[in-house]
Amino acid sequence: xxxxxxxxxxxxxxxxxxxxxxxxxxxxxELFTHPLILPCQHSVCHKCVRELLLLNHEDSFDAxxxxxxxxxxxxRSRVPSPSMERLxxxxxxxxxxxxxxxxxxxxPRVTTFPxxxxxxxxxxxxxxxxxxxxxxxxxxxxxxxxxxxxxxVAIMCNMCKPPQQEATKSCMDCKASYCNECFKFHHPWGTxxxxxxxxxxxxxxxxxxxxxxxxxxxxVNMYCEVCRRPVCHLCKLGGSHANHKVTSMSSxxxxxxxxxxKSIHYLISKEDxxxxxxxxxxxxxxxxxxxxxxxxxxxxxxxxxxxxxLQERKSEMLNSIAQSRTRRLEQLRGQVEEYQGxxxxxxxxxxxxxxxxxxxxxCFVQTAKQLHTRIAxxxxxxxxxxxxANPSFDEFVLDTSxxxxxxxxxxxxGVPEPPIIDxxxxxxxxxxxxxxxxxxxxxxxxxxxxxxxxxxxxxxxEEGASRWCLTDRVxxxxxxxxxxxxxxxxxxxxxxxxxxxxxxxxxxxxxxxxPAPAFGFLFNDKCGFSSERLALSKRRDSVESVAGMAxxxxxxxxxxxxxxxxxxxxxxxxxxxxxxxxxFSVEPHSYLVKVGVASDSKLLEWFHNPRDTSSPRYDHDxxxxxxxxxxxxxxxxxFTLLTVGMGKVFLPKASISSAxxxxxxxxxxxxxxxxxxxxxxxxxxxxxxDTMRCLxxxxxxxxxxxxxxxxxxxxxxxxxxxxxxxxxxSYM
Numbered sequence: 257x258x259x260x261x262x263x264x265x266x267x268x269x270x271x272x273x274x275x276x277x278x279x280x281x282x283x284x285x286e287l288f289t290h291p292l293i294l295p296c297q298h299s300v301c302h303k304c305v306r307e308l309l310l311l312n313h314e315d316s317f318d319a320x321x322x323x324x325x326x327x328x329x330x331x332r333s334r335v336p337s338p339s340m341e342r343l344x345x346x347x348x349x350x351x352x353x354x355x356x357x358x359x360x361x362x363x364p365r366v367t368t369f370p371x372x373x374x375x376x377x378x379x380x381x382x383x384x385x386x387x388x389x390x391x392x393x394x395x396x397x398x399x400x401x402x403x404x405x406x407x408x409v410a411i412m413c414n415m416c417k418p419p420q421q422e423a424t425k426s427c428m429d430c431k432a433s434y435c436n437e438c439f440k441f442h443h444p445w446g447t448x449x450x451x452x453x454x455x456x457x458x459x460x461x462x463x464x465x466x467x468x469x470x471x472x473x474x475x476v477n478m479y480c481e482v483c484r485r486p487v488c489h490l491c492k493l494g495g496s497h498a499n500h501k502v503t504s505m506s507s508x509x510x511x512x513x514x515x516x517x518k519s520i521h522y523l524i525s526k527e528d529x530x531x532x533x534x535x536x537x538x539x540x541x542x543x544x545x546x547x548x549x550x551x552x553x554x555x556x557x558x559x560x561x562x563x564x565x566l567q568e569r570k571s572e573m574l575n576s577i578a579q580s581r582t583r584r585l586e587q588l589r590g591q592v593e594e595y596q597g598x599x600x601x602x603x604x605x606x607x608x609x610x611x612x613x614x615x616x617x618x619c620f621v622q623t624a625k626q627l628h629t630r631i632a633x634x635x636x637x638x639x640x641x642x643x644x645a646n647p648s649f650d651e652f653v654l655d656t657s658x659x660x661x662x663x664x665x666x667x668x669x670g671v672p673e674p675p676i677i678d679x680x681x682x683x684x685x686x687x688x689x690x691x692x693x694x695x696x697x698x699x700x701x702x703x704x705x706x707x708x709x710x711x712x713x714x715x716x717x718e719e720g721a722s723r724w725c726l727t728d729r730v731x732x733x734x735x736x737x738x739x740x741x742x743x744x745x746x747x748x749x750x751x752x753x754x755x756x757x758x759x760x761x762x763x764x765x766x767x768x769x770x771p772a773p774a775f776g777f778l779f780n781d782k783c784g785f786s787s788e789r790l791a792l793s794k795r796r797d798s799v800e801s802v803a804g805m806a807x808x809x810x811x812x813x814x815x816x817x818x819x820x821x822x823x824x825x826x827x828x829x830x831x832x833x834x835x836x837x838x839x840f841s842v843e844p845h846s847y848l849v850k851v852g853v854a855s856d857s858k859l860l861e862w863f864h865n866p867r868d869t870s871s872p873r874y875d876h877d878x879x880x881x882x883x884x885x886x887x888x889x890x891x892x893x894x895f896t897l898l899t900v901g902m903g904k905v906f907l908p909k910a911s912i913s914s915a916x917x918x919x920x921x922x923x924x925x926x927x928x929x930x931x932x933x934x935x936x937x938x939x940x941x942x943x944x945x946d947t948m949r950c951l952x953x954x955x956x957x958x959x960x961x962x963x964x965x966x967x968x969x970x971x972x973x974x975x976x977x978x979x980x981x982x983x984x985x986s987y988m
Contacts, residue, residue: 298373479508499971584645684767768948772835777827801968830961847970852897854965
């Protein structure tokens with residue numbers, strides 16, 4: 257057996273060290289500690305999930321967290337967190353995340369938080385943390401990483417008396433590590449302990465059997481393909497997974513391991529391509545850094561010039577104010593000095609008083625003449641007083657509101673980035689709703705312009721049918737285009753405008769319009785609808801088959817495996833003339849869904865006189881190879897349906913398709929399915945709604961009013977497209 261030292265040396269190579277970023281908790285940014293798997297398949301530390309639930313109720317848990325979340329409000333006392341065993345006992349006993357939370361309980365009532373990996377809301381429900389599986393595989397990898405990181409620190413034997421020896425084995429049943437001598441002593445041959453499972457030295461002791469979190473005493477032995485998690489047989493029998501498709505654990509293990517191996521081998525085989533793309537991205541990183549610095553320098557130069565111009569203008573205007581102030585002060589001060597001379601014993605008056613003392617007449621007359629003129633002038637100035645300068649500086653008031661507005665609207669004058677049309681949200685019928693999006697760091701634009709044209713024959717192009725049509729300015733990320741021709745191919749493109757500069761056009765995308773106008777309806781919750789076996793959304797735009805109590809009570813009548821029971825639902829609007837088209841999506845996990853049309857002339861008889869459903873010949877499209885189908889039965893039924901299920905479309909044997917040879921009757925199920933009814937021609941068509949490829953068509957008896965019809969069994973789900981339901985919902 258490999259020694260402990262050599263075992264650690266075999267783990268030490270670089271690859272295990274390179275996966276560190278995969279082993280970091282997205283919340284605490286440390287290596288995972290007892291990670292839990294969230295419903296969205298991301299993993300988070302046990303203590304971090306607890307922190308998220310306790311974030312708004314700090315006083316509801318006596319034991320504090322092992323670490324504080326970044327940005328959590330206020331410091332928290334650092335006390336040891338409870339052991340995993342105690343927390344597991346609390347979780348399974350229902351103390352954690354109990355719905356009736358009260359002050360002082362272990363965990364608050366809040367059981368919803370955003371996943372730190374994908375930001376989707378995670379609802380733990382009434383069972384709270386107890387519904388989450390521990391990610392034991394991730395724990396083992398983290399433990400191996402820890403051992404590789406601390407290769408110099410050996411795991412010591414738990415049983416040795418001091419001085420302890422280095423451990424060579426760890427027993428998964430005893431949850432302890434042993435040296436060779438202690439392992440032989442505590443696991444003697446011929447005793448039950450000799451059969452214990454042992455591994456190399458480790459600190460990670462995980463349970464030998466994975467138990468169901470909802471049914472504590474049951475082992476998980478199946479895998480739910482809908483929820484993508486292990487379940488036990490009780491979960492499938494009557495629990496939350498009763499209507500879900502499950503497979504055996506061994507089959508899921510084989511399939512998932514094969515998929516993962518193929519994916520890994522594919523990535524390894526593309527290593528040269530990955531390295532080339534990494535080199536290309538490194539070049540892009542360097543170009544981005546250089547171009548960003550150049551753009552920053554240019555912008556800085558422009559602002560420096562603005563600052564310089566503003567500073568020069570500031571100096572000129574302040575100097576103008578200073579010069580005016582100096583001139584006015586000089587004038588006012590000169591006037592003050594002049595008026596001070598009119599005071600007694602000072603200035604002009606004092607001088608005049610001294611002149612009056614002159615007794616020589618000739619000398620007095622010589623001086624008094626000029627003095628009298630000055631006094632007369634001062635007297636006149638006194639009677640008609642005006643300040644020598646205006647103290648108001650109103651003409652120097654500066655209005656910068658226009659300039660401030662211009663500065664606030666200052667933006668980059670480069671050509672905007674082109675938007676990208678979002679194919680997943682865009683839908684085209686006789687009207688088209690086009691959606692687009694800009695890159696994350698793209699600057700705000702003023703408006704968008706959508707252009708479209710019909711792609712037709714050369715004759716259409718000669719007649720100008722392929723000219724680009726422009727919509728009005730669009731100030732949001734979507735718009736509606738009206739009056740599109742049926743059964744035509746259209747091309748769309750969009751561009752943005754900012755500061756009168758237009759971006760390049762987006763890549764052109766093409767849509768094929770349906771062969772008829774869109775028919776709007778909702779699911780009918782009255783005629784034939786079974787609330788026990790069908791769950792209808794509040795908006796009546798989606799329906800799901802569920803296993804109700806009536807189905808379980810009727811289970812004792814089921815004696816053969818060929819028993820089938822379909823639950824039907826129809827639209828609330830009927831068709832009595834013309835051509836009409838509608839589209840919907842079927843959930844990939846659906847077991848059996850039938851889609852098509854129904855005649856009202858036979859519906860009432862059908863719903864009030866249910867057929868025997870214990871035979872596989874019940875369904876004329878069942879695929880049961882028993883010769884020709886019953887003609888009289890086919891004529892008596894009100895439904896004309898196509899079978900969809902398990903991610904496939906099953907075409908009837910005598911199919912007439914415009915899509916070519918269908919020797920293989922099983923086709924991949926499209927993401928969206930379209931149905932077109934031609935009432936006058938008495939034909940119904942089934943399409944791949946994304947490519948408008950006709951999958952199947954057949955004759956239908958259009959006697960009376962025809963309704964869209966659906967049949968579901970075994971966890972099937974149908975969702976009508978928003979365009980089909982929007983007009984009906986707007987009138988409700």
